[in-house]
Amino acid sequence: MRRGISDTFSTRTSPESPRPLRKRPLLRRTLALIALILWSGLVLYPNPKPLVVSLERLFRPPLDPDAVAELADRLPNDAVEVEAFSRRSVPYRTAWDLYGQFWYFPTVTETLAAGGGDCQAEAILTASILQAKGLPYTLRYSFDHVWVDYPGRHGVGIEDPATTIASNSGAGWWSGLPQRFPLRDIVRERLQYHWEPMPAVRKALLCLGLLGALVLAEWPLLRRTGRWATRVAGRRPQSTERPE
Numbered sequence: 001m002r003r004g005i006s007d008t009f010s011t012r013t014s015p016e017s018p019r020p021l022r023k024r025p026l027l028r029r030t031l032a033l034i035a036l037i038l039w040s041g042l043v044l045y046p047n048p049k050p051l052v053v054s055l056e057r058l059f060r061p062p063l064d065p066d067a068v069a070e071l072a073d074r075l076p077n078d079a080v081e082v083e084a085f086s087r088r089s090v091p092y093r094t095a096w097d098l099y100g101q102f103w104y105f106p107t108v109t110e111t112l113a114a115g116g117g118d119c120q121a122e123a124i125l126t127a128s129i130l131q132a133k134g135l136p137y138t139l140r141y142s143f144d145h146v147w148v149d150y151p152g153r154h155g156v157g158i159e160d161p162a163t164t165i166a167s168n169s170g171a172g173w174w175s176g177l178p179q180r181f182p183l184r185d186i187v188r189e190r191l192q193y194h195w196e197p198m199p200a201v202r203k204a205l206l207c208l209g210l211l212g213a214l215v216l217a218e219w220p221l222l223r224r225t226g227r228w229a230t231r232v233a234g235r236r237p238q239s240t241e242r243p244e
Contacts, residue, residue, distance in 0.1 A: 025220075032217035039209035043202055044102040054105040061124060061139060061168070064108040065132035068125065072132035079135050079150040086126040091116045096197040103194070118193070120146045141166040142178065144189040158185060 045051045065072070075082055093116035095104040106114065108128050111121040123139060126148040130137040138149040142163040147155070155161055162179035195203075215222065 025217075028219075029217040032213040035216065036209055036213035039212070040206060043205045043209065050099070050101050050104050054103060057105040057107070059173075061127070062105075062107045063124060063128045063131055065128050067108045067112075068128045069132055072129050075129065075133070077133055077135065079130060079137065079153070082129050082133070082135070083126050083148065083150075086122050086129070089115075090122040090125060092118065094118060094193055094197050096199070102198070123148050136169070138167050138169045140164045143181075144186040158182075158189070 041048070041051075071085075075085055090111060093114075095101045095118065098104075098114050098116060099106070106117060106121050106124070108125055111117045111125055114121075123146045127137055127139050130148070130150065136151060140147055140149050140159075140161065142158065142165055145158045145163075147159045149155060149159075149161060149167075160180060163182065164176075165178050166173055166175040168174070
């Protein structure tokens with residue numbers, strides 16, 4: 001039976017059916033990554049407001065010389081003494097301990113009220129007092145630390161100026177590539193600050209999300225691996241021993 005011209009034309013121009021997701025690895029992995037990011041954000045910040053506020057303060061440090069005016073009047077005009085006072089006033093505590101957050105950038109008032117904080121809290125307090133006293137300073141950021149530098153200060157370790165990625169001396173931000181990149185120290189500091197004090201439930205939820213993303217991204221491979229394992233298990237020789 002001969003086909004008509006219209007049948008031939010419609011057959012040749014019909015669009016191809018979309019490939020199934022199992023044959024599109026790039027799309028699967030992209031979707032898995034997006035899902036993992038969204039899940040992690042939901043687990044770490046059920047209320048996104050603290051994250052938004054912290055990001056704004058990261059780029060616009062909440063210096064508040066008025067809030068520390070009385071403290072500044074009682075301290076000598078010596079940056080070393082000011083820094084020592086800030087360290088005594090802000091014993092190290094993580095954002096998990098104080099605010100129940102994965103990461104939070106506090107104000108000077110919040111830091112004084114909490115009676116502790118991380119490197120950001122101490123640096124903001126120190127910079128605010130130095131600004132209130134009219135003393136020069138530079139606020140420095142590295143990948144794992146925030147601190148205040150000033151003339152005559154010799155920073156070492158995590159406060160080495162060579163690790164700086166951004167700095168502000170009061171005239172705006174300056175950024176650049178660090179001269180030294182201590183990857184091992186950065187990873188250790190991030191784990192100690194973010195992961196170790198994290199509540200166990202949050203850790204479990206993050207691990208669950210990672211597992212789900214892995215399954216979504218690689219489920220064809222996992223399925224083939226499962227079938228192969230099943231076949232291998234089925235080929236094991238049966239015992240030939242006869243019961244007595």
